[in-house]
Amino acid sequence: MLGVFLAFVAGAAAQIFINDDQLHEMILSPVWGNPTPDQLPLYPHTPAVSVRRSDGARIRAALAGGIQIATITATVATGWRTLPLLEASLAGFAEPDSFVLFAGLAAGPAAQAADKAPARAASAPPAKPDALLSPAQLQECVNQKERLKAQTDDALKDKAAIDADRDEIARSGTSLAEERTTLDRTSEDAVGAYNAKVEQREKLIETYQARVNAYNLKADAVNVTKSGYEKSCENRRYDDRDLNDIKRKK
Numbered sequence: 001m002l003g004v005f006l007a008f009v010a011g012a013a014a015q016i017f018i019n020d021d022q023l024h025e026m027i028l029s030p031v032w033g034n035p036t037p038d039q040l041p042l043y044p045h046t047p048a049v050s051v052r053r054s055d056g057a058r059i060r061a062a063l064a065g066g067i068q069i070a071t072i073t074a075t076v077a078t079g080w081r082t083l084p085l086l087e088a089s090l091a092g093f094a095e096p097d098s099f100v101l102f103a104g105l106a107a108g109p110a111a112q113a114a115d116k117a118p119a120r121a122a123s124a125p126p127a128k129p130d131a132l133l134s135p136a137q138l139q140e141c142v143n144q145k146e147r148l149k150a151q152t153d154d155a156l157k158d159k160a161a162i163d164a165d166r167d168e169i170a171r172s173g174t175s176l177a178e179e180r181t182t183l184d185r186t187s188e189d190a191v192g193a194y195n196a197k198v199e200q201r202e203k204l205i206e207t208y209q210a211r212v213n214a215y216n217l218k219a220d221a222v223n224v225t226k227s228g229y230e231k232s233c234e235n236r237r238y239d240d241r242d243l244n245d246i247k248r249k250k
Contacts, residue, residue, distance in 0.1 A: 015049075
């Protein structure tokens with residue numbers, strides 16, 4: 001979920017998600033499948049829990065009265081899981097050997113893990129016979145896909161810098177807190193040196209926030225490109241010869 005990742009980058013201490021009457025085991029990272037090493041920074045480091053609609057209503061009511069304090073207890077479990085897989089075959093009438101493949105999303109290890117698959121299969125119409133992409137349209141789809149990868153890679157580089165800044169801010173904050181307990185406030189030099197460290201940390205915080213803001217803009221651009229690609233290119237048929245022509249011209 002990109003929202004969890006952005007909240008983590010923006011400095012959220014934790015997240016509470018309000019579900020409907022059924023609790024759902026959600027995926028917290030925007031990584032699909034087994035992560036590659038360069039995708040590991042995309043995993044959030046903050047706890048997140050889900051509550052039912054009725055519990056969420058109580059939380060909203062409490063927040064309406066002002067800032068509240070919540071204690072969240074969560075256990076992180078990372079690994080491979082065995083998931084239920086729904087499968088059905090629907091033979092064609094005119095051409096029994098022909099078929100359309102519907103794919104669904106397995107959202108977690110519980111019994112309701114595949115609850116989105118039927119909805120996605122029902123809501124994702126197969127490509128129409130006249131939906132064949134023209135060479136120009138296919139070229140634009142290839143360009144969009146390459147642009148999406150470049151934008152994503154660029155955002156990941158910014159995320160690595162943001163993580164480094166955040167870790168340094170936390171480290172320097174702990175160091176300053178410890179140093180403050182033994183600071184000789186009668187020494188002008190000691191106080192001046194301590195204040196210089198505080199100012200340096202504040203500048204780092206400003207740099208961190210600027211990077212977060214820039215990252216958010218890049219994340220928005222990634223979403224726009226991704227949405228455009230999904231709308232214009234996904235589930236569209238094309239002539240393999242056109243794709244081969246595009247590859248040869250590169």
